[in-house]
Amino acid sequence: MDTDAVLHIGREALLLVLILSAVPVLSAMAVGLIVSVAQAATQIQEQTLTFVPKVVATFLALAIGGLWMLQQLVEFSTGLFDSIGQIGR
Numbered sequence: 286m287d288t289d290a291v292l293h294i295g296r297e298a299l300l301l302v303l304i305l306s307a308v309p310v311l312s313a314m315a316v317g318l319i320v321s322v323a324q325a326a327t328q329i330q331e332q333t334l335t336f337v338p339k340v341v342a343t344f345l346a347l348a349i350g351g352l353w354m355l356q357q358l359v360e361f362s363t364g365l366f367d368s369i370g371q372i373g374r
Contacts, residue, residue: 294365301361305354312346313339 316338324330347354 290368294368297361301357305357308350308354309343309346312342316342 317335320335320338324334
């Protein structure tokens, strides 16, 4: 296995982490923006009003996208384990 293959695997792993983490992060960011606009409009500055909806949105995003995320991880892992047999060649 040469350095190009190792760099390719590392690049694919980092891209997968970026894509999989985007699902809950973007949902929390969208809910945080909506809640912040609502707080600015109503002038209510309670910290729990931002925390609870973000947590709920993150759990919902993980519940909805969790199966897809798991499928992507399994495909990457399967490809990685399949390439282990080619190391000695």
